[in-house]
Amino acid sequence: MDGVGSAARSAAALMAAAPTAAKNQALLSLARRLRASGPALKAANAKDLAAAKAAGLKGPLLDRLKLTPAAIATVAEGCEQIAAMPDPVGEISGLKRRPSGISVGQMRVPLGVFGMIYESRPNVTIEAASLAIKSGNACILRGGSEALHSNLALAELVAAALKEAGLPPTGVQLINTTDRAAVGMLITAPQHVDVIIPRGGKSLIERISAEAKVPVIKHLDGNCHTYVDAEVDFGLALTVVINAKTQKYSPCNATESLLVHAESAPDFLPHIGAVLAEKGVELRGCARTLALLGPLPGAKVTAATEADWSEEYLAPIISIKVVDSLNEAIAHINHYGSHHTDAILTTNHAHAMRFLREVDSASVMVNTSTRFADGFEYGLGAEIGISTDKLHARGPVGLEGLTSLKWVVLGQGEVRA
Amino acid sequence: MDGVGSAARSAAALMAAAPTAAKNQALLSLARRLRASGPALKAANAKDLAAAKAAGLKGPLLDRLKLTPAAIATVAEGCEQIAAMPDPVGEISGLKRRPSGISVGQMRVPLGVFGMIYESRPNVTIEAASLAIKSGNACILRGGSEALHSNLALAELVAAALKEAGLPPTGVQLINTTDRAAVGMLITAPQHVDVIIPRGGKSLIERISAEAKVPVIKHLDGNCHTYVDAEVDFGLALTVVINAKTQKYSPCNATESLLVHAESAPDFLPHIGAVLAEKGVELRGCARTLALLGPLPGAKVTAATEADWSEEYLAPIISIKVVDSLNEAIAHINHYGSHHTDAILTTNHAHAMRFLREVDSASVMVNTSTRFADGFEYGLGAEIGISTDKLHARGPVGLEGLTSLKWVVLGQGEVRA
Numbered sequence: 128m129d130g131v132g133s134a135a136r137s138a139a140a141l142m143a144a145a146p147t148a149a150k151n152q153a154l155l156s157l158a159r160r161l162r163a164s165g166p167a168l169k170a171a172n173a174k175d176l177a178a179a180k181a182a183g184l185k186g187p188l189l190d191r192l193k194l195t196p197a198a199i200a201t202v203a204e205g206c207e208q209i210a211a212m213p214d215p216v217g218e219i220s221g222l223k224r225r226p227s228g229i230s231v232g233q234m235r236v237p238l239g240v241f242g243m244i245y246e247s248r249p250n251v252t253i254e255a256a257s258l259a260i261k262s263g264n265a266c267i268l269r270g271g272s273e274a275l276h277s278n279l280a281l282a283e284l285v286a287a288a289l290k291e292a293g294l295p296p297t298g299v300q301l302i303n304t305t306d307r308a309a310v311g312m313l314i315t316a317p318q319h320v321d322v323i324i325p326r327g328g329k330s331l332i333e334r335i336s337a338e339a340k341v342p343v344i345k346h347l348d349g350n351c352h353t354y355v356d357a358e359v360d361f362g363l364a365l366t367v368v369i370n371a372k373t374q375k376y377s378p379c380n381a382t383e384s385l386l387v388h389a390e391s392a393p394d395f396l397p398h399i400g401a402v403l404a405e406k407g408v409e410l411r412g413c414a415r416t417l418a419l420l421g422p423l424p425g426a427k428v429t430a431a432t433e434a435d436w437s438e439e440y441l442a443p444i445i446s447i448k449v450v451d452s453l454n455e456a457i458a459h460i461n462h463y464g465s466h467h468t469d470a471i472l473t474t475n476h477a478h479a480m481r482f483l484r485e486v487d488s489a490s491v492m493v494n495t496s497t498r499f500a501d502g503f504e505y506g507l508g509a510e511i512g513i514s515t516d517k518l519h520a521r522g523p524v525g526l527e528g529l530t531s532l533k534w535v536v537l538g539q540g541e542v543r544a
Numbered sequence: 545m546d547g548v549g550s551a552a553r554s555a556a557a558l559m560a561a562a563p564t565a566a567k568n569q570a571l572l573s574l575a576r577r578l579r580a581s582g583p584a585l586k587a588a589n590a591k592d593l594a595a596a597k598a599a600g601l602k603g604p605l606l607d608r609l610k611l612t613p614a615a616i617a618t619v620a621e622g623c624e625q626i627a628a629m630p631d632p633v634g635e636i637s638g639l640k641r642r643p644s645g646i647s648v649g650q651m652r653v654p655l656g657v658f659g660m661i662y663e664s665r666p667n668v669t670i671e672a673a674s675l676a677i678k679s680g681n682a683c684i685l686r687g688g689s690e691a692l693h694s695n696l697a698l699a700e701l702v703a704a705a706l707k708e709a710g711l712p713p714t715g716v717q718l719i720n721t722t723d724r725a726a727v728g729m730l731i732t733a734p735q736h737v738d739v740i741i742p743r744g745g746k747s748l749i750e751r752i753s754a755e756a757k758v759p760v761i762k763h764l765d766g767n768c769h770t771y772v773d774a775e776v777d778f779g780l781a782l783t784v785v786i787n788a789k790t791q792k793y794s795p796c797n798a799t800e801s802l803l804v805h806a807e808s809a810p811d812f813l814p815h816i817g818a819v820l821a822e823k824g825v826e827l828r829g830c831a832r833t834l835a836l837l838g839p840l841p842g843a844k845v846t847a848a849t850e851a852d853w854s855e856e857y858l859a860p861i862i863s864i865k866v867v868d869s870l871n872e873a874i875a876h877i878n879h880y881g882s883h884h885t886d887a888i889l890t891t892n893h894a895h896a897m898r899f900l901r902e903v904d905s906a907s908v909m910v911n912t913s914t915r916f917a918d919g920f921e922y923g924l925g926a927e928i929g930i931s932t933d934k935l936h937a938r939g940p941v942g943l944e945g946l947t948s949l950k951w952v953v954l955g956q957g958e959v960r961a
Binding site: 140143144217223225227229231234236238239321322342344360363366367369370371374461470481483484485487488489490491492493494495496498499500504505506516517518519521522523531532533534535536537538539540541542543 | 557560561634640642644646648651653655656738739759761777780783784786787788791878887898900901902904905906907908909910911912913915916917921922923933934935936938939940948949950951952953954955956957958959960
């Protein structure tokens with residue numbers, strides 16, 4: 128691990144200084160190699176799949192492990208998209224002349240080395256590698272042990288692409304062991320690693336945050352809210368809430384909790400309740416919600432407990448609460464939410480502006496679906512993760528989140544008086 | 545402490561939503577109150593000074609504790625300057641329409657609650673309070689125990705100013721105890737505190753970083769370098785190096801290490817050596833430096849040890865090394881430096897640009913003195929500290945460093961396909 132770490136640190140200097148053309152060449156070469164390596168990747172992936180099936184892995188976990196031709200085409204296309212994006216590194220902004228004569232501005236630079244710890248999803252190997260290359264960082268990847276053969280085959284392609292472009296093959300390193308101690312070393316080596324990005328379940332991220340001696344860009348849970356205001360277009364609200372809750376149940380940006388203003392509740396709740404129930408969504412309501420929902424034959428409707436307000440279901444379940452004011456809605460979200468993504472549906476401009484300003488979440492939305500909280504949808508090209516931290520990067524983290532700003536001072540011999 | 549923490553969290557919501565006019569009113573009221581409270585502040589400060597003298601405190605430590613009329617005038621003026629600056633909170637940048645129809649941008653918002661831990665310098669109480677007010681944050685201040693009476697008197701003025709402006713007096717709280725356990729509680733309470741900013745010696749900051757469960761904006765040491773290139777204006781280099789090293793010895797942005805290209809060394813070293821020696825600066829040189837310095841009667845000239853290259857002297861001592869190339873200079877700085885502030889003196893544009901890009905420090909400078917690394921000199925109005933971290937804020941941290949960006953999404957009923 129120490130060898131991997133110091134190799135990453137050395138590579139980082141070369142990655143940071145790499146010309147844009149070389150980084151793009153590496154990304155395009157990687158896309159080509161991915162498309163040309165179908166059989167080899169399939170063979171490596173088959174080993175992982177066989178072992179996983181033998182170990183009893185099933186359902187979505189097994190699906191995520193699969194490196195299908197479609198998945199390979201998607202990550203290859205992702206590399207090309209990132210190659211087409213502007214290079215964030217070296218941009219100087221805000222250069223201003225000061226009374227002393229010096230000019231002061233900020234230059235965007237790579238963070239250095241990031242460590243990525245993720246589950247058994249081989250596509251993340253390519254996503255992380257391609258973002259590292261374009262952002263001028265070196266990275267150390269630690270994927271789930273079930274995907275090791277697939278990841279090794281992919282990492283080989285990355286190294287070859289880097290080499291072809293004249294960049295250090297150690298710019299992207301995959302930890303070639305399933306030993307858990309390697310994670311412990313990675314997260315406690317500030318001399319080698321500048322930031323750790325964990326992607327996985329809440330327990331993994333909490334454990335890493337607790338033990339890390341290196342800064343962590345965390346994504347904890349996504350308990351997202353949609354608030355239906357007193358002044359609202361009911362048609363819009365129905366469409367948006369249905370999308371936010373039911374378009375997909377497993378993503379972190381799906382709405383888990385619906386807040387409805389008391390003035391809208393008598394009309395809105397029976398309608399939304401009926402549509403959600405028809406889609407098989409379980410409704411967990413406050414007492415006023417239950418009274419207003421009306422009869423929903425065959426639907427699962429229960430009383431929400433205190434724990435429901437904090438829950439990230441990632442499932443066809445929604446909690447519903449009637450609130451008496453915008454103030455109450457904002458206070459509820461700031462108290463029970465996870466500071467991920469929250470939306471207001473309203474026709475009132477002042478309410479929209481207050482919600483945007485006062486809800487303390489990484490993404491705040493007006494009149495649209497929380498499902499839009501995503502690096503691609505935001506125009507970042509790709510995302511390395513979604514941060515629920517307040518410092519550095521909030522929400523979807525793309526190329527910019529993997530950089531920081533240093534101060535640049537240009538003088539002509541000025542001295543401090 | 546739990547009461548202080550939850551009061552800060554409640555106040556933070558009000559501070560974040562506060563109108564710019566109210567925040568400015570509080571700052572101007574604070575300036576007025578500071579100017580009108582000379583006798584009361586003097587009396588409180590006298591208690592601290594008497595106790596400190598009785599405890600044997602001397603020299604600079606005692607000087608820093610003094611709340612002189614001049615010091616009061618300076619912090620009052622600082623409040624007025626911060627009132628005159630633009631409000632960073634609420635600014636929306638980069639709002640762009642996406643193919644889906646939504647508009648996506650970023651809004652600048654306060655971090656929430658910051659905890660400030662500092663030594664016995666009462667002026668820091670007002671600097672931190674004024675930056676908190678303008679940036680819309682609540683803060684919890686823990687000053688050095690020797691300054692407790694002075695700090696309590698100052699905190700009373702801050703609370704009155706907040707109240708006068710219709711803001712929560714608990715927006716700025718001073719911990720009214722010298723119990724060290726309070727620090728431990730402050731740095732391990734993520735439910736109450738979003739970020740800790742320690743200001744003090746390296747050992748204090750290392751201890752806080754090691755024990756904190758809350759993110760820390762750290763300022764470790766300032767081992768700053770000035771590199772004199774092969775192509776350089778000797779007159780400019782002499783002026784700048786003398787200023788960078790000798791204008792003041794104690795600040796973190798003073799140059800501690802001088803690197804000289806082998807082509808410049810034979811001419812430059814005897815000159816700079818003579819001037820530094822005349823000013824009483826001890827010279828610790830590499831073997832080539834010692835050979836080139838020539839006779840310096842009465843000067844203290846010694847061989848630099850490996851430890852010298854990493855040392856932050858904060859004293860009239862400088863380490864000097866001859867390097868054979870720009871590459872060697874950059875590698876030396878990135879290896880031994882503290883990523884604080886480093887400067888190149890050169891007439892060569894390509895060398896200047898490579899230095900700016902490749903030296904991994906919070907501030908990188910061309911042809912000027914490292915002593916300029918300062919919030920006021922950079923135009924930030926004030927600084928809460930200087931960060932040597934890579935994430936979030938690097939270098940001088942002003943109002944912007946106390947904020948973060950959240951994503952703002954504006955729709956008209958768009959849903960995710």
